[in-house]
Amino acid sequence: MNIFSSLVQKQAVDEILKCNDYTFRFGLALSYQNAIELIEMRTMSLKRYGRVEFGGGVINKIIKEFCDSPYISKHNYVETLHELIDIFYFYKNETLDLMSDDELIKFMKNSFDGKCQGSLELLSGRELDKMARNLRYGYEPDYSEDNEWEEEDEDGEY
Amino acid sequence: MANIEKRHVIDRNKLSGEFYFNSILQEVYTCGLLGESDLENIHMQCISLLAYKSERYNMGESSSIKVETAENIMKSIFYTIGLYLKSLPDPDHAVVELKSGKISEIYETGRELIYNRFREAESNYKMVRRNKIETLNHSYNLTLSRSGIGLFFKSYNIEYEAHDIPASIDYQLCHPVNDLAGIEYIQKYLENLYLENEFCMNFETENIHHLLYGYDKGYPDLLINIFEQVLTAALGCSLANCNIRELNISQEDIQYLHDKLLKYDKYTLMLNLLKAAEDIFKELNITNRSLKKYIEKSLPKIAENIEIALKLNTLNKVFITPKNPDLEPKIQFQSGVKMDDEEYRRLIEELLQCRYSSDKLAIIKEKVKSFDDLEDLLIDAQLNEEEFISLFNTLGDIEIAAMIKRHPFESDFQALNISEAEQVLRLYLKNYVKKLPNNRQENIFRIAEQLL
Numbered sequence: 001m002n003i004f005s006s007l008v009q010k011q012a013v014d015e016i017l018k019c020n021d022y023t024f025r026f027g028l029a030l031s032y033q034n035a036i037e038l039i040e041m042r043t044m045s046l047k048r049y050g051r052v053e054f055g056g057g058v059i060n061k062i063i064k065e066f067c068d069s070p071y072i073s074k075h076n077y078v079e080t081l082h083e084l085i086d087i088f089y090f091y092k093n094e095t096l097d098l099m100s101d102d103e104l105i106k107f108m109k110n111s112f113d114g115k116c117q118g119s120l121e122l123l124s125g126r127e128l129d130k131m132a133r134n135l136r137y138g139y140e141p142d143y144s145e146d147n148e149w150e151e152e153d154e155d156g157e158y
Numbered sequence: 159m160a161n162i163e164k165r166h167v168i169d170r171n172k173l174s175g176e177f178y179f180n181s182i183l184q185e186v187y188t189c190g191l192l193g194e195s196d197l198e199n200i201h202m203q204c205i206s207l208l209a210y211k212s213e214r215y216n217m218g219e220s221s222s223i224k225v226e227t228a229e230n231i232m233k234s235i236f237y238t239i240g241l242y243l244k245s246l247p248d249p250d251h252a253v254v255e256l257k258s259g260k261i262s263e264i265y266e267t268g269r270e271l272i273y274n275r276f277r278e279a280e281s282n283y284k285m286v287r288r289n290k291i292e293t294l295n296h297s298y299n300l301t302l303s304r305s306g307i308g309l310f311f312k313s314y315n316i317e318y319e320a321h322d323i324p325a326s327i328d329y330q331l332c333h334p335v336n337d338l339a340g341i342e343y344i345q346k347y348l349e350n351l352y353l354e355n356e357f358c359m360n361f362e363t364e365n366i367h368h369l370l371y372g373y374d375k376g377y378p379d380l381l382i383n384i385f386e387q388v389l390t391a392a393l394g395c396s397l398a399n400c401n402i403r404e405l406n407i408s409q410e411d412i413q414y415l416h417d418k419l420l421k422y423d424k425y426t427l428m429l430n431l432l433k434a435a436e437d438i439f440k441e442l443n444i445t446n447r448s449l450k451k452y453i454e455k456s457l458p459k460i461a462e463n464i465e466i467a468l469k470l471n472t473l474n475k476v477f478i479t480p481k482n483p484d485l486e487p488k489i490q491f492q493s494g495v496k497m498d499d500e501e502y503r504r505l506i507e508e509l510l511q512c513r514y515s516s517d518k519l520a521i522i523k524e525k526v527k528s529f530d531d532l533e534d535l536l537i538d539a540q541l542n543e544e545e546f547i548s549l550f551n552t553l554g555d556i557e558i559a560a561m562i563k564r565h566p567f568e569s570d571f572q573a574l575n576i577s578e579a580e581q582v583l584r585l586y587l588k589n590y591v592k593k594l595p596n597n598r599q600e601n602i603f604r605i606a607e608q609l610l
Contacts, residue, residue, distance in 0.1 A: 046222065050224060050225045050226070051222045051223060051224055051225060052212075052222065052223055052224075052225055052228045053221050053222040053223075054208070054209035054212055054213065054221070054222075054223075057221055058221050058222070089222065092220070092222060093224065097216070097220060097223075097224070100216075100219030100220055101219065101220050101221055101222075102219070103219075
């Protein structure tokens with residue numbers, strides 16, 4: 001089992017390091033040690049939120065989606081990735097698995113670059129929280145009561 | 159020589175019916191038939207299969223899954239593999255299969271097997287519904303309905319929850335199904351229920367109804383097994399030389415049975431029950447071997463009940479004397495004509511303003527001429543307990559019984575959705591009845607039962 005685990009880990013590290021080819025153009029790169037730490041972070045988050053992962057590849061997807069963000073530089077790249085991985089798995093549970101990996105990562109990126117302006121606290125505590133609540137109550141992810149009021153205003157009914 | 163049996167390395171009795179795959183792996187490892195590397199190989203194959211199933215579960219959209227969901231899928235995989243291994247002639251064949259076969263292939267064969275069994279169970283369910291007996295027992299009717307076992311055929315998930323039993327099954331069988339899960343449980347349950355129904359079909363619906371009513375008036379709400387009651391009564395009839403089809407055992411028959419059975423030891427009692435069962439088979443023309451076996455399997459349980467009853471002198475609780483509810487005496491209580499609403503309102507106002515209890519009682523005696531008015535007044539006039547007692551004292555047993563019938567205080571469950579005034583009335587009535595002499599209490603309750 002240990003040989004198997006180490007093989008899997010090596011494969012995962014290689015995949016993460018391959019992302020450097022893509023992120024290099026944005027001035028971002030991860031070291032071998034960074035990659036191992038990211039994998040450890042993923043393992044910890046999975047354990048903390050009671051999930052298991054068979055395939056992998058979520059870290060690569062997050063890296064590739066977020067690397068062109070104007071709010072990420074080489075100074076905060078690794079910490080931001082750590083936070084994003086933890087937030088991702090937390091909201092997989094909170095959204096009751098109703099959202100696919102790609103959709104969730106896309107939503108996180110749009111909110112991070114848009115309304116949150118690079119704030120991970122706002123992303124996790126406000127935007128994703130609101131989105132998860134919407135999904136649980138059967139609304140669209142970006143549903144907002146304010147929008148409804150605005151629409152009604154436009155109709156001139158109120 | 160007929161009993162020669164092939165010796166197996168693995169003892170079949172040590173294997174669990176519900177967790178067959180796990181238990182066979184454990185046994186195989188203990189017996190040394192599979193080494194650690196073989197087990198590890200099986201383990202890895204199971205994990206790969208779990209990964210594949212999880213991906214399909216997520217429809218390829220999510221790489222991770224909740225631990226509980228993964229555990230459930232794994233249980234389903236183990237169950238499916240176990241079901242196939244169980245279908246092999248013996249556990250030794252299962253070991254060969256585990257050594258040579260691929261887990262994913264074994265799983266696929268198991269899945270097909272479950273699918274076929276599901277189809278079989280569906281037709282079994284239809285058969286059971288066709289030979290369903292007419293009874294008032296709710297648990298029986300609900301279990302057989304579309305929202306009972308019927309739910310299973312809508313909700314059973316062969317792919318991810320094959321080990322689960324998504325059905326509402328409350329009816330207790332004479333031989334409960336133990337140590338089985340998923341489709342196997344449903345099949346066995348339906349098989350047993352079919353046999354029980356087939357036996358009960360030999361008797362008139364009315365006779366079964368009277369028998370169960372004799373067992374308990376509230377039998378529609380009880381979690382009882384109808385087959386066991388009917389079989390016991392039939393055995394009793396056979397032993398007492400009565401008509402088996404009638405299921406009618408009188409008090410004298412029970413006394414006769416008591417005297418007869420008391421002389422038997424355990425072995426003779428069992429022999430006599432077997433003989434009585436043979437009589438039943440002849441009388442009812444039962445030829446179905448499975449049904450015969452099922453009935454014979456029930457005899458030890460009934461013999462034990464009889465033995466205990468003989469010791470406690472309660473044979474009338476085992477052999478039930480049927481009761482026809484239509485023949486029970488009934489009392490129709492008619493209240494007088496109610497007073498006019500306006501007049502009633504004036505009376506209540508007067509009573510509410512009246513200061514002295516004696517005056518209140520005098521007013522009630524003078525003006526209230528109907529039982530319905532008195533009943534309304536007890537709720538509306540805000541009387542205290544002493545006044546209640548004084549009023550109750552003026553009533554006869556039938557009136558008190560009618561009051562109990564209309565305001566039952568025995569069940570706390572029903573008392574949840576009633577008004578405060580009604581609760582007060584029930585409480586005072588209960589306190590009053592409790593203080594009455596025992597013979598009067600008995601008389602009142604008897605009348606209350608007979609009231610329509």
